[in-house]
Amino acid sequence: MTEVIQKTLRDSAALRWTALLLLALAMFCAYIFMDILSPIKDLMAQAYPVGRGWDSTAFGTMQGSETFLNVFVFFLIFAGIILDKMGVRFTAVLSGAVMLAGALIKYYAISTAFHGSGIEVWFTNHLNHIPVFEQLGVSPFYEGMPASAKVAACGFMIFGCGAEMGGITVSRGIVKWFKGREMALAMGSEMALARLGVATCMIFSPFFAKLGGHIDVSRSVAFGVVLLCIALIMFIVYFFMDKKLDAQTGEAEEKDDPFKVSDIGQILKSSGFWLVSLLCVLYYSAIFPFQKYAVNMLQCNLTFEPVPEGSFWASTSVTIIQYVIMLIVAATAFMFNFIKNKPAKYATMALSILFLVGYCYMGYMRQSAESIFAVFPLLAVGITPILGNYVDHKGKAASMLVLGSLLLIACHLTFAFILPLFKGNDLGGVVVAYVTILVLGSSFSLVPASLWPSVPKLVDAKIIGSAYALIFWIQNIGLWLFPLLIGKVLDATNPGVTDPTRLNYTAPLLMLAGLGVAALVIGLILKVVDKKKGLGLEEPNIKA
């Protein structure tokens, strides 16, 4: 008897990778918006009309607001419930719309239309004390916070709800399309594109703010808003593909892993889960919040010679060329993972290194902190899949978490104590900065590649979705707190400094190194607990 095998969209490699591309491109745009103001902190500090007069505390409070509702109104948990009840395609479009709504509010706050408006007056005089949050000992705003920063923070809070909802939805979408197929590869590719988003933001946000020699910070946010419109379109196209898939399979959306409040008790009983969550919040708090200040830290610790207006290195085409070179580095580093033929593999690696050196040289010639810091996520694009593969086949996840934390401490201490020694030494400082950023980039590959795949070893497969939602929630506490703390520490340790490119970053960097030490201690405890309880963290995921 001949069996007729019904082919569905996900059976076609081209179509399931198209579905992934739609989801990953949407997240690429979201990651660009997350850091859209990070590389222009110095401009935001200047008075209107150049900037918006945000000191470090205002900047940090606004940056931390991204995760405020997720943490204090438990939105992340609601997002998990919405995803379970409404399915991937609905939640994807909803997250795209929420991100865009938040981004539009943020754009309005930064735009010239806001300046001098009635809304500005209202926000200047109100919302300094919000009783419900003050009772919790937290507040999204403070007395004297510029109205533009308050409204931008409101928009960023809404955006953050959409972004984290988008994050969990995209992971679930990848499982739906790739279960039993190239799932790890698909997840690694999605994360690689997100990292490239951060690099893109570092280059293009200052580029748009300074375009045409006239500074307008709202242009950077407008660029982000346009990308979020594209993200929403990607999610809408995905909606129709996903609908067709369900029509073909006859399945309602997969709801095999619903979030239940009762799961939380079960998860919290696992000591391994607590250790991994603590390590996650400590480690990510020393990375994502640092990312928001890194360009300004380089501006403060390096000596940049102004590149003359109209010179080749100051031209728009150089930005485009440098970005194209960055894309080549990312693409060749990523392709390295999949080439089986040895000579071709090493030729690709050599090409990637060659272009990376070219990229670094251009960054040096352009004397631009943002293009120097943009190399940070590049290594992660190439190395994360290699390390993911290593964990799959050889294990050693707990050791990699320890190594990642050690590198993190070394990098923050180098930024704090060694980089300032090169102040005035143009080339020496840039070389130290590049090496340290690249090492930090490899640490940022080691930890995500080993941390996220370890979670399924710690909790029951049935409650894995809830476990990820809970880890994200714990992580979001750090992502709210540390941008805020860095800003406050900067203002406290730099009294009277008015030039935003002359701040002393030693204290915040020491605080971040301290987070690294705490992550290291947790990593070492995790190794002991792993050995004692046989959690299997050092074991490969795929057993031969």
Ligand SMILES: C[C@H](NC(=O)[C@@H](N)CCCCN)C(=O)O
């Ligand atoms: C996968 C992981 N993403 C996260 O942890 C998100 N919750 C963080 C979102 C960034 C907030 N600015 C990662 O990117 O490694």
